[in-house]
Amino acid sequence: MTTLQVRYFAWMRTRVGTGAESVEAPDTVRDVAGLMDWLEGRSPGHAKAFARREAVRIAVNQDYVEADHPVAKGDEVAFFPPVTGG
Amino acid sequence: MTTLQVRYFAWMRTRVGTGAESVEAPDTVRDVAGLMDWLEGRSPGHAKAFARREAVRIAVNQDYVEADHPVAKGDEVAFFPPVTGG
Amino acid sequence: MAVRVQREDFDPGQEMAALGEGRHDIGAVASFTGLVREEKGAGRISAMTLEHYPGMTERKLEEIEAEAHRRWPLEASVIVHRYGRLEPGERIVFVATASSHRKAALESCAFLIDWLKTKAPFWKLEEGAGGEQWVDAREADDEAAARWAEDA
């Protein structure tokens, strides 16, 4: 099992229903894409949040990454829409 | 005779020795180039000021013009080096 | 170099003065202030709430600022970005750059705001006539940021 801190922002957060959760992902989850597949099954809210993958941006340990980026125990993985600050 | 208000700025002013003078130019002076030829003869300071014509910028009635611009009675004609504000 | 992410308002004049405080090597200061703009058309007020990713936001802003200092000969710079609920007319973001040279100050200021818009983790939730809505990212912002891409 891989313990991960998962964070959601903006409409990802409102769909999932929480801004942060600690999850125990199975060992089959090796990268962010795998994590998204697994998270999707956790609730209808999760499913809705991850429905349009192309609209989801990813950060691992607060750096932008692509979906093929590996995840490891203790990582902070964040999901959010394209940024709209400034 | 054409009565003109002539103004000098920056090193044109320091060379001529005054910032403004009212002159009575002969009728042969029809444009700014002619005025410069005539002003040049007024004093050694004027001669020095107009020695390098390509370095002199011209305004007639507070608008930039070229040396072939006509001058008429009552015009305000200003001579100065390229501007260096801002 | 300074980055601040805060709920409170800021004073652009004070920020600019602080950049040049006691220094005589600065010939040019450029600044950009972003404000909440009232929705046009229906004349309705639209307030907004800015959400951000604490920690990552500061980190990204510091990276963007360091990048500006790498590209231009800057003497000083500051980035201030607010979060929380903001009403029309309120300031959202401020960037200022100081250099000996006008071109460096102007270009780096435009660079900072263009890059910040596509890289700093902020999200706008607008309150309009039809309820709340997350603002979509704009293609024009991506284009503005792409202008600063280096070939290297």
Add this chain to the structure above:
Amino acid sequence: MAVRVQREDFDPGQEMAALGEGRHDIGAVASFTGLVREEKGAGRISAMTLEHYPGMTERKLEEIEAEAHRRWPLEASVIVHRYGRLEPGERIVFVATASSHRKAALESCAFLIDWLKTKAPFWKLEEGAGGEQWVDAREADDEAAARWAEDA
């Protein structure tokens, strides 16, 4: 639109605040401040005196400002230029532009300062170690202004 030519110092923060006073249609304010910079190298202070052509200066600045409003969708703008004797660290010039759009504010601000430098009748007399000297016009300034030439 506002143009001021004055001997006295000005407050950039106040100028920027005045642009947006009581308005909610401004999304972006860009500003540029030019300051007297100390001569590098010998570490000597070089003050300067700015001479100008009263009347024509205001006229040219107003023309430049009107040109910016013709080219970009601006909500407001201000140009303040000082004359007289100024010491290192002192402000010389301030331009600010306000628009609904960031790009318009940033571009028009750069345009104003670039054009002003080659069109407004000001001349700098520098006090250096070797006495007083009139500052030469810089080719780089002409190039910066030429960037804004319209093909039409």
